[in-house]
């Protein structure tokens with residue numbers, strides 16, 4: 001029995017969360033779901049976008065599911081606060097094509113591992129006389145731990161190559177640290193028997209961006225710093241069918257939080273048009289994190305079938321079904 005903290009959030013967050021939980025109930029696993037609040041509606045009712053109680057619940061459960069929140073400029077970002085409090089330093093974004101979904105490539109399957117705690121998103125900016133500066137923080141420790149995650153994920157997913165992405169020719173000091181840490185971890189891991197078959201290489205981020213469009217099949221696991229990872233993972237999402245399809249994991253040493261890449265989409269909230277796939281796939285990532293690989297696979301296969309049939313799809317996928325009708329089709333298959 002797993003205790004799962006569920007944070008539906010705002011806009012389409014509660015809609016896709018409801019759909020995903022409806023599907024989860026059909027699996028052979030017992031969950032104890034505990035609902036917690038965060039986001040803009042929560043702010044209006046409680047005066048904070050993320051109550052301490054929510055953070056405590058998330059920290060003390062086996063995993064957390066997060067829908068989406070609307071972040072109003074000036075308010076504290078609920079998701080960033082939560083990632084920090086839970087020590088979630090790695091953002092994993094699978095780039096995967098699904099049959100039946102209109103996309104640029106129909107056969108992609110690679111993983112982007114993005115460092116999520118430092119880099120250019122450290123939030124240290126300063127106004128200067130001429131304009132402004134931002135501080136790019138790269139530590140050996142964070143570079144090593146993200147590289148380790150990349151190798152562990154590669155092994156878990158049966159991948160045989162890990163590629164570091166950086167710009168060490170220009171950002172000599174910061175990406176020099178990242179690059180060196182990566183190669184040290186690569187050496188350590190490829191000396192172990194289970195990892196000895198893995199290829200290791202590196203690319204400059206500009207070249208990686210080009211290859212992702214021209215020859216993405218060369219990628220298996222990419223590992224990179226915060227900003228580069230943010231940009232490359234949206235590029236990856238664009239290759240495989242867009243926002244409604246892309247899940248993500250945020251993981252640390254003891255915790256995992258799983259969320260769709262899309263936001264709260266206030267423009268379609270309440271209309272039943274939200275595609276539940278990204279949230280359902282996020283729950284599948286959660287099951288993998290909990291080492292429930294068989295159930296994760298079953299869930300993904302059921303969704304795949306629904307996509308392939310093209311009978312119960314939401315409007316963004318070219319269908320006419322509602323969020324719950326699509327979820328119901330997935331549950332029927334399970």
Ligand code: ATP
Nearest residue numbers: 069070243244262263264265266267268274275316
């Ligand atoms: P937020 O401020 O919470 O990020 P947003 O307005 O940026 O919200 P997103 O959720 O990031 O909205 O999505 C951008 C657009 O993509 C929206 O206009 C929405 O119509 C569409 N979209 C996002 N998610 C989905 C989904 N699950 N199903 C269908 N369409 C979606």
Ligand code: MG
Nearest residue numbers: 262263264265
């Ligand atoms: Mg958005």
